[in-house]
Amino acid sequence: xxxxxxxxxVSKWGFFDExxxxxxxxxxxxxxxxxxxxxxxxxxxxxxxxVYRAGIWKPRTxxxxxxxxxxxxxxxxxxxxxxxxxKVCTEVASEKHVFECIKYGIDMVWIGARTTANPFLVQExxxxxxxxxxxxxxxxxxxxxxxxxxxxxxxxxRAGVKKLGVIHRGFSTSEKIPYRNNPLWQFAVELRTRYPxxxxxxxxxxxxxxxxxVQPLSQRAMDLGFDGxxxxxxxxxSCALSDASQQLVPEDLRKMLESLTVRRKxxxxxxxxxxxxxLRTQIDVIDENLLELLKSRMDISKKIxxxxxxxxxxxxxxxxxxxxxxxxxxxxxxxxxxEEFVTAVFTAIHEASVDAQNKILEG
Ligand code: PEP
Ligand code: MN
Numbered sequence: 001x002x003x004x005x006x007x008x009x010v011s012k013w014g015f016f017d018e019x020x021x022x023x024x025x026x027x028x029x030x031x032x033x034x035x036x037x038x039x040x041x042x043x044x045x046x047x048x049x050x051v052y053r054a055g056i057w058k059p060r061t062x063x064x065x066x067x068x069x070x071x072x073x074x075x076x077x078x079x080x081x082x083x084x085x086x087k088v089c090t091e092v093a094s095e096k097h098v099f100e101c102i103k104y105g106i107d108m109v110w111i112g113a114r115t116t117a118n119p120f121l122v123q124e125x126x127x128x129x130x131x132x133x134x135x136x137x138x139x140x141x142x143x144x145x146x147x148x149x150x151x152x153x154x155x156x157x158r159a160g161v162k163k164l165g166v167i168h169r170g171f172s173t174s175e176k177i178p179y180r181n182n183p184l185w186q187f188a189v190e191l192r193t194r195y196p197x198x199x200x201x202x203x204x205x206x207x208x209x210x211x212x213x214v215q216p217l218s219q220r221a222m223d224l225g226f227d228g229x230x231x232x233x234x235x236x237x238s239c240a241l242s243d244a245s246q247q248l249v250p251e252d253l254r255k256m257l258e259s260l261t262v263r264r265k266x267x268x269x270x271x272x273x274x275x276x277x278x279l280r281t282q283i284d285v286i287d288e289n290l291l292e293l294l295k296s297r298m299d300i301s302k303k304i305x306x307x308x309x310x311x312x313x314x315x316x317x318x319x320x321x322x323x324x325x326x327x328x329x330x331x332x333x334x335x336x337x338x339e340e341f342v343t344a345v346f347t348a349i350h351e352a353s354v355d356a357q358n359k360i361l362e363g
Pocket of ligand 2: 029030206232242243
């Protein structure tokens, strides 16, 4: 199956001012009133934000919570477009939402985390967008399943949506973490690697769930080379009808953006490129050596498996594994390698050995 995506680069969408990275989408969690929508847009427009977000239909956990103002909010977004010349976007979760957005001239839509997790809805949205030129940003699904995320991109792409991007907003977790959603940055990094043309945004607001985390999470996204940010901003967050604790007033968003160090993706500097090239070659050589060592280790482990089988001995000897791990953790510490890292590496190696020995026992 063809798993490539046919993407029009974000620089050709005509949405963002690329001269001052990152690309920024900002606006309230929800459109609440015409006044709130216009006041917030004015504050953001004043310091050069070009793309405005506001939720019109809100997916809420509990019935009876504020579920969005519905179609009337689209008229307010149209007014933002007319008055400030900003591009406007909102979340769609059904074909009906898409048709309403088309009717009101919404420039871009995003698919929320709960919807990305539902292929029926994603397909319905993709079909409704078929003959349009509207860019679509796909938030990660609530659960950490990269294939579900990619599947949504594929459905949209097959329906002809080529102005595609993703928004990393973190993943639901039952673990105790400081954030509202677990960042699991490696998922977005993997998407970047697989689809270099795909613009990747971070949503530090829903990831952090609190104002104080917006800056550090945004900086982390910049350090990882994300293209842009979607940040919630409200003219009066304390009165917000949804996500009050994570929204920034426009002025604080301006300061937050100014504080970011944006890393360049590449440079023409010859000295830098030569040094990086040499260091990467050294890494490649070490990686090959590591693989050879792992293979030798596995060969020995299989021999041990054969002996265990011949003498009818159980595969896992817990005390032996505990002593390997604690000795490696101790040595690792001397080399400045964290316990977490050493444990992860050796657990993976041990699991593969046990699997191989199991196969020998069964064979
Ligand atoms: C939102 O962006 O307002 C939203 C509901 O986000 P998510 O789908 O990431 O929860
Ligand atoms: Mn929100």
